[in-house]
Amino acid sequence: MVNFDQLYSDRAGKMRKSEIRELLKVTQDPEIISFAGGLPNPLSFPIQDLKIIVQNVLNNHGKVALQYGATQGINELREAIAERSHKEGMTSGASAENVMITSGSQQALDAVGKIFLNPGDIALVGLPSYLGGINAFRSYEANLVGIPLDKEGMQVDLLEEKIKELIAQDMSVKFIYTIPTFQNPAGTVMPESRRKKLIDVAHEYNLVIIEDDPYGKLRYDIPAIKPIKAFDDEGRVIYMSTFSKILAPGLRLAWIIAPDDVMRKLALCKQAQDLCTAPFSQYIAHEFMKSGSMDLHIMKICEMYKPKRDIMMHSMKKYFPEGYICNKPKGGMFAWVTLPEQIDTEAMFLDAFKEKVAYVHGKAFCVDGGGGSSMRLNFSYSTNEQLDTGMKRLGAVIERKMKVLCR
Numbered sequence: 001m002v003n004f005d006q007l008y009s010d011r012a013g014k015m016r017k018s019e020i021r022e023l024l025k026v027t028q029d030p031e032i033i034s035f036a037g038g039l040p041n042p043l044s045f046p047i048q049d050l051k052i053i054v055q056n057v058l059n060n061h062g063k064v065a066l067q068y069g070a071t072q073g074i075n076e077l078r079e080a081i082a083e084r085s086h087k088e089g090m091t092s093g094a095s096a097e098n099v100m101i102t103s104g105s106q107q108a109l110d111a112v113g114k115i116f117l118n119p120g121d122i123a124l125v126g127l128p129s130y131l132g133g134i135n136a137f138r139s140y141e142a143n144l145v146g147i148p149l150d151k152e153g154m155q156v157d158l159l160e161e162k163i164k165e166l167i168a169q170d171m172s173v174k175f176i177y178t179i180p181t182f183q184n185p186a187g188t189v190m191p192e193s194r195r196k197k198l199i200d201v202a203h204e205y206n207l208v209i210i211e212d213d214p215y216g217k218l219r220y221d222i223p224a225i226k227p228i229k230a231f232d233d234e235g236r237v238i239y240m241s242t243f244s245k246i247l248a249p250g251l252r253l254a255w256i257i258a259p260d261d262v263m264r265k266l267a268l269c270k271q272a273q274d275l276c277t278a279p280f281s282q283y284i285a286h287e288f289m290k291s292g293s294m295d296l297h298i299m300k301i302c303e304m305y306k307p308k309r310d311i312m313m314h315s316m317k318k319y320f321p322e323g324y325i326c327n328k329p330k331g332g333m334f335a336w337v338t339l340p341e342q343i344d345t346e347a348m349f350l351d352a353f354k355e356k357v358a359y360v361h362g363k364a365f366c367v368d369g370g371g372g373s374s375m376r377l378n379f380s381y382s383t384n385e386q387l388d389t390g391m392k393r394l395g396a397v398i399e400r401k402m403k404v405l406c407r
């Protein structure tokens, strides 16, 4: 038998199991109604359109689409993304040369971790924050420090206090990781004034802002809000977004926008990661954008998800015992629920699992070990019937737990 433990790097030893991946495994059972994963609804995938597009790609671009491609991505797609970004307010520092196509945003998160973080460096993240980001940065042995969120996202005054404190202790603070629009998992939206303040703070202490924006287009009740990158006139914000939630995650296609200097490092990093993002996927996405279907498609997704969000919120009111807190998310795919503090949502998961309903417990998203009575519920994946039934099951589990605890 090979003793791999003796051979692994220290880094590999420190890598942790992804709680979400573990949970997704148990929720494969078709009888379980899962609010756990961050999955788009498969009925939203434009399969008929893609059948035609795939044919066209093979007919018109087969020889290049099936070949290795440029590390930064195919020009056509980078240009189309640069044009969209410009329309969204990113008027400087977002030309095609500043765009790199990645194999999902997850790869982009790994790459920023790789190019910025030495072991022990500080990365500032939201409390709560996206688990995949946390895991990516941890794999570079970073020290993750959490900044509490309120209804308007990361609290920038607390952020500044924390930065001062860390710098006074001679700590090496590198970047602020934020998901300002329909945050995963909390669903919050950072208002424009706070976005600008965040840039000021990053400027003051010479930090990079990593803006992760997979959900910005999935808007149900509020007008579009400009990304933080739109207020960045010195190239301090590294922006990323993905086709995963607006087209299909199976394409494994996302993009990162970064200033020239950082882009050179990212390209070197990507060469070691996977040489290039699948050109076949890139041509498919580009054809889809070129056909003019993108905006209409996003509208259809929003039309599908908004009622799902409403059913989840309505069922929560109907079936959950009093004492929970949940702000109605105005977009995205998640509701963040906080139960009375006696309830440990990690321990309650087994009870929920027995009742065939699943969620992700809040602690998984909190680098300070908090979030113990919170949970993240996904509303995009389930059918409308499952949403109601699942919330009913979950409400009963919580009610029982509360009765036991209050006895």
Ligand SMILES: Cc1ncc(COP(=O)(O)O)c(C=O)c1O
Binding pocket: 038, 103, 104, 105, 106, 107, 130, 132, 179, 184, 212, 214, 241, 242, 243, 244, 249, 253, 254
């Ligand atoms: C905040 C956030 N960032 C990044 C990702 C990764 O997305 P991708 O499928 O593009 O790798 C996700 C996926 O759920 C996410 O929620």
